[in-house]
Amino acid sequence: MTQALEERFPRPAVVGVVNVTPDSFSDGGAHLDPAVAAATARRLIEEGAALVDVGGESTRPGSEGVDEDEELRRVVPVLERIAGELPVSIDTAKAEVARRALELGALLVNDVTALRGDPELAGVVAEHGAYLCLVHMRGEPRTMQDDPRYDDVVADVKRFLDERLAFATANGISEERIALDPGIGFGKTVEHNLELLARLPELGALGRPLLVGVSRKRFLGRVLGDPDALTGSATASVAAGLVAYDRGASLFRVHDVREHVEALSVAERRTAA
Numbered sequence: 510m511t512q513a514l515e516e517r518f519p520r521p522a523v524v525g526v527v528n529v530t531p532d533s534f535s536d537g538g539a540h541l542d543p544a545v546a547a548a549t550a551r552r553l554i555e556e557g558a559a560l561v562d563v564g565g566e567s568t569r570p571g572s573e574g575v576d577e578d579e580e581l582r583r584v585v586p587v588l589e590r591i592a593g594e595l596p597v598s599i600d601t602a603k604a605e606v607a608r609r610a611l612e613l614g615a616l617l618v619n620d621v622t623a624l625r626g627d628p629e630l631a632g633v634v635a636e637h638g639a640y641l642c643l644v645h646m647r648g649e650p651r652t653m654q655d656d657p658r659y660d661d662v663v664a665d666v667k668r669f670l671d672e673r674l675a676f677a678t679a680n681g682i683s684e685e686r687i688a689l690d691p692g693i694g695f696g697k698t699v700e701h702n703l704e705l706l707a708r709l710p711e712l713g714a715l716g717r718p719l720l721v722g723v724s725r726k727r728f729l730g731r732v733l734g735d736p737d738a739l740t741g742s743a744t745a746s747v748a749a750g751l752v753a754y755d756r757g758a759s760l761f762r763v764h765d766v767r768e769h770v771e772a773l774s775v776a777e778r779r780t781a782a
């Protein structure tokens with residue numbers, strides 16, 4: 510029996526981040542020891558995360574990417590410890606990494622290239638009946654922040670996600686297994702990010718749950734007046750997450766799980782009242 514993504518991860522669902530990388534912008538280097546990464550994942554689930562997102566390749570602006578062997582070397586020992594036990598998603602664009610993760614029990618493939626990075630990935634997701642997150646990114650991490658321009662950022666992101674959703678379903682992935690993500694910070698200025706958050710309902714019209722990743726991103730620090738900020742604070746992240754929730758987002762990819770779970774619980778009661 511397959512379950513729709515919105516049933517398996519009802520709104521609001523918090524996705525805790527575990528980056529097994531030396532260079533991620535907010536938690537780089539903290540989880541290179543697989544036992545430490547596994548312990549963090551367990552803690553995030555205890556704090557109320559519905560899923561933990563394990564990644565072995567940084568996608569921060571300017572990053573170069575890693576080869577398949579290195580990415581596998583980073584994530585497999587972590588997945589071996591937790592993927593059969595905890596709800597896990599794998600943050601990868603590589604088919605072989607996704608395959609290994611799904612074999613070890615991962616439930617969702619989080620692909621920031623939206624199935625453009627590896628021609629084999631759609632088949633792997635379809636074959637395993639996995640959940641999938643399709644993310645909008647302009648260009649690639651190395652260059653994506655070089656003067657990003659759009660005619661209308663929301664219309665452009667919407668058109669892109671609609672097209673990638675059609676591509677995924679044409680490749681045998683059930684639509685009900687898919688979440689869509691505007692890709693906050695992936696080739697966007699501060700203004701683009703804020704406009705995407707403000708006009709999120711236009712993306713919700715695509716009919717699939719929206720995942721947003723604003724957590725600790727640099728645009729938050731820049732909103733607060735530091736033009737050179739490389740990260741944003743947990744408090745600013747929670748505020749942006751609540752804005753996204755208010756405008757219909759379902760899943761929240763965050764580093765500070767407890768803070769988001771508490772804030773979203775209150776917001777949820779407010780809307781229920």
Ligand code: HH2
Pocket residue numbers: 526528530532533534535536564566567568569600619620621642644690692693720721722723762
């Ligand atoms: N953001 C990052 C990585 N993966 N996946 C989705 N679906 N949405 C996002 O917004 C998103 C993502 C970047 O954040 P982080 O993992 O903290 O940093 P890094 O890429 O440097 O590892």
